[in-house]
Amino acid sequence: MPFFDLAWLIPLLPLAAFVLITLVPAIGRSRKASYTTAIALLAISTVIAWGVLFQAVIDDGFPTTPEPAELVTGEGAVAESADAEHAEHVVPFGGFGKFYARSFAWAPDSLSLSDRSGTFKIGYRLDAPVALMLAMVTLAALCIHIFSVGYMAHDEFPAGHQRQSRFFSYIALFTASMLGMTLADNLLLFFICWELMGLCSFLLIGFWYFKPSAREAAKKAFITTRIGDVGMLLGILYIYNASGSLTFGTAPGQIFNPEFLTAIGNAPSLISGMTVASAMALLLFMGTVGKSAQFPLHVWLPDAMEGPTPVSALIHAATMVAAGVFLVVRTFPIFVASDILPVVAFIGAFTALFAALIAVAQYDIKRILAFSTLSQLGFMVAALGIGAWVPALFHLLTHAFFKALLFLGSGSVIHGMEATVGHDPAKAQDIRNMGAIRKFMPVTFFTYIAGYLALAGIFPFAGFWSKDEIVADALKESHYVVYGVLTAAAFLTAFYMTRQIMVVFFGKFRGYDPRPNDIDHSEAVAVAAHAHDDHADHGHHAHTAHDPHESPRSMTGPLIVLALFATLAGFVNAGMFGIHWLSDFLNQKAPEFTPTAPLIATVTALLGIFLGYLVYRNAFARATDRDPLARALGPIWVLLENKFYVDEIYNKTIIALTYGAGWLLSWIDRHVVDRVVNLTGLVTLFIGRFNFIIDDFTLNTGTDAMGEGTIIVGDGVRQSATGKIQDYGAYIFGGVVVVALIYLYAF
Template sequence: MNDSLFNLAPLILVFPLIGFLFNALVGRRFVEADRKTGERWSGWFATIMALSAFVVVVLLDVALNASHFHEHTVILGEWITIPGQGFSVPWAMQIDTLSVTMMLVVTGVGSIIHIYSIGYMHGDPDFSRYFAYLNLFLFFMLILVAGSNYLVLFVGWEGVGLCSYLLIGFWHARLAKDGTMKNANAARKAMIANRVGDAAMILGIILTFWVFGSVEFNHVFEEAIHIFESKEQMVTLVGTNIEMLFSTALFAITILFLIAATGKSAQLVLHVWLPDAMAGPTPASSLIHAATMVTSGIYLIVRSNVLYEISRAFSEAQGTLSSSDIVALVGASTALYAGLIAFTQYDIKKVLAYSTVSQLGFMIAAVGMGAYVAAMFHLITHAFFKALLFMGAGSVIHGMEHGHHEVAHAHHDDGHHDEGEDNFDPQDMRYMGGLRKLMPVTFWTYLVGALALAGVWPLAGFWSKDEILAHANTNQDGRQVFLIVFVFLLLAAVCTAFYMGRQLSMVFFGKARHEATTHAHESPRIMTFPLVLLA
């Protein structure tokens, strides 16, 4: 009975695809015919499709735990076949602990963001287009984490890149105060930065196929283990160069995958696109930063952990710096750098954006040290509290915008015009202050998310971050790299507590620093319910 549940796996992809097609083809007609009813149909249909995918993933998780096998492969059909060469790449889903964990995060957090978006995007002329993109984002992210080989993963990889471009540039026609097309430029910046990583990804897949003769995960990893275990016999038969050739090729593959991960997961030097990604709707930022695109790079390295561990073994035998050490150093450097930059930001969303870059650095450093479970643990906890923080920030911005509109309307009625009103930015924390009394639900839920991000006991962020720091501290064994990583991560953790404390103080405490702030009010229940749920 449980094994038959694996036949439901394709529905994980079908549901969000149906949601995308509905909103892309007919959603706008519903909204234009009757905005109130149309928005309900458009928003709730997309949300139900996301929730349906989540339910199927839960059923697969139950089936996997009850099964005698650690993984199941569900073949959807043949894709690429070369006659006479014995080479074929199927459209197939690999259902194992890693993929199911990622799918639970993607569909679970994604569904909550869908619910929140119904309230946040209310009244937007492109309401249905937004939900079409949101469902398409889930569709491609699920392909990425469920694919059984590197080519299917790459289809999802490119798909989430496309969707991030569409969502970041969602309000592409809006002009910034300086007259520039800020949103459109941010979308282009994200696309260009990710092309660097995508090029490395393609080269890595090509090199993987050249070395192992396959792009199937299981075949590649089994072949890598076989070659490593039989390297002594191979050296005897072929010559001493075979080990050096294989270790060099493996080092190149893992470095190329690191560059790919650097693009998607916003690590130094390709991190520049993520802070500008704030140009899109806040719920879309929440999806990009918490549950989808930025986790792709971590997933790629964790999925390829066999290659990284074998490459590490070769490097340690040769006394050289391993690709895993480089991964750890990149992650730790990014964590500290982004944490310091977050201190200087006044935009409420940009503080969270740099905190995302910093926390991704923690995860990358963890996988570089071989702490794959700790990295995934932090990925999961971060997905929840970062989604909470972004949606909380969206609630604050929503309240500030309404307060500004009330002030502007009142000034218009009495014939008064203040030039400063034209420069008002609802995301600038310097205009805020004292919002804890005006927006109590947003404040208390935001406080929970901020404390979790800062790693305060006994919240989720404490346990996941502690695992990473403990691994760096207890597994040094005289390795200078691990000591450097530990110091950088410890400093980054301290930075996190300080910049989140600064943000809480500027937004929710003290006195209101702008008239619009005094007119802000709590967001509607459709927006506060997801905040309470995540908190």
């Protein structure tokens, strides 16, 4: 079991790269040393991760088999026997079949999060979904790291400024966080890595912090995802309060123990009409809604395009958004024991269609892909909601490859366009300024086509097998509303991606910046100088204007690798050909293949492609032309182009109320609290001065007078003590006289 025992190195090696780049001056001050360190250590992690997967395949799983146990639903029936229709998606909840786990004591803890021994343990747990995720994340992240070398090569900065080193340290930490979350054997470690990803997204989206839009996007992403994270944290605390553990597994005291699931599936929660399991699942799902950008917390993901394109690829493919879906997969026993799966399906299906509609009317090449990611995540979440966790995981894996390909491909296009239109993202990323890019960038074009066909769901590309399996499951299980919504979203996906392909790669090139042969030398120098000043708008160096060019091999190489996976990855579960390797590896019953749903899905995708071709084959003769659909749809187009005004609604309501509350609290602080504090200070000062007067002129003076009087009396008494007996006799006589007089006059 050499690779299984080395699995702990998979997240630690990228973490080590982050530490080395950050703390070792010889590495951190050198761009080449920084990216070499990050890529080399991630490459080792990739070898180990794929070694784990291959070893699991060769050994027919993992060496530890859990105790036989079935998941018991809230009604007290065994899931597999209670619902035969979902039998192929029932998880043998010992950790998805066989597993391999290692843990170590982190610290003594009277409230153990792992067992009842009083020791807080953390560790890693390998099972089939984890092995698949590790292989996907490491390979996709490695391609993105390598692509970044070429893409960020001309990110100019002042001498001595280690901005590129900072970039590679951030993406190494980002990757390490996702890998650590995937391997975690308990929800606490899972959540720690989850939050580290949130931090990294903030740092990378706002990497070009000198751009106000990047700063705002980073804050928006961080705050929006924190809303979901609060719910997730409450769910984790709820689980710990109920079980006394956060460890994955079916053993007594672990959170997937059948008796525990039965108990929480039947026990009422504090929320009326909701079981404890439903409350837990709903709180956990809030984390998914935030991290995987599901409606209504989707608004951060399109703005995340403000970061460098490799960051967009990392967020949309290998890390951030995949984490939310994986959270539901990882804790699926709790979801099955709950009653909220219909809510999950509704939110996923709604997001899939909602985002696809918006993508139709976008002009930024990266934003089109961003809304595409929202839509595809909706497919995965909807699949989880109908109980089809295997197709959801399958689509998560294939989507990572072809979406990373598309984002890196868009980065390659942007890199080529900047040579012509400058470094302003409003120009370099606007598809209306492109056209005929295939002539200038053939490698980028052919690899991009592979990603496009995979996303559109065309046979035999990866998306055909994974996405259509989700739609087929919805139809087979009679979830007709979900099926209809996802079919409509699939049609729109094929349409808006064809729109992008036609406008970007076909037609006439519409770059409108002056060409060198149209201006004299002095003007050319001015254009170059202006572009150089504009490098801050995108982070790349300046060129004089000329035609777009193909990207260097450090960028096209990863595109070719990802294109291969976008083409072939789907065959691991090609039911049409009787291939069910993925289902078998996940220890699940393979669904019976029926041609109806794939045929309908293929026809739907082809119709979307055909309609997109008809509408956009002659569109945009000039960059300033209106979109053909804008003329046809009128106000509906405006609604789609403005993303249904969700951001504006949030700005006018929640954000305005938040700012209003902040202003009110600030006013109260300045005019009420501060004045009360100042008044208290003045009163205290007055009391102090009054006490000073009393102390100085009354207490001190009186005390001094008493002391002086005592001294005087003492001196007088001392002088009266002469030692002569006749003086004492006189004193006695005088005293008797005084007493006699008092007696006579008083009585």
